[in-house]
Amino acid sequence: MLQKDPKKWRIRYEIANQLNTLSKIYETETVFKYIFPISLKLCNDNVNEVRFTAAKQMYHVVDNMKQSAIYQEMAIESLKGY
Numbered sequence: 001m002l003q004k005d006p007k008k009w010r011i012r013y014e015i016a017n018q019l020n021t022l023s024k025i026y027e028t029e030t031v032f033k034y035i036f037p038i039s040l041k042l043c044n045d046n047v048n049e050v051r052f053t054a055a056k057q058m059y060h061v062v063d064n065m066k067q068s069a070i071y072q073e074m075a076i077e078s079l080k081g082y
Helices: 006-017 019-025 028-043 048-063 069-081
Strands: none
Touching (some): 006 019, 006 048, 019 028, 019 048, 028 048, 028 069
């Protein structure tokens, strides 16, 4: 619901701003299963500021998965299709 409501873009913007931090505090598996999909959705947001901010954070989200080469490689492959 948060993703579809155009009035709540500022909340999505703040979440996009915190993707790097979120990807640092959770285990790699959790980041891959939950944070990474949210990051991709934010990169497709209707509001430019949200998209831009999320896109800037994607490197950090993927880089923070370096503890597991499998998850990191799957994330990179997902981004190639993006």
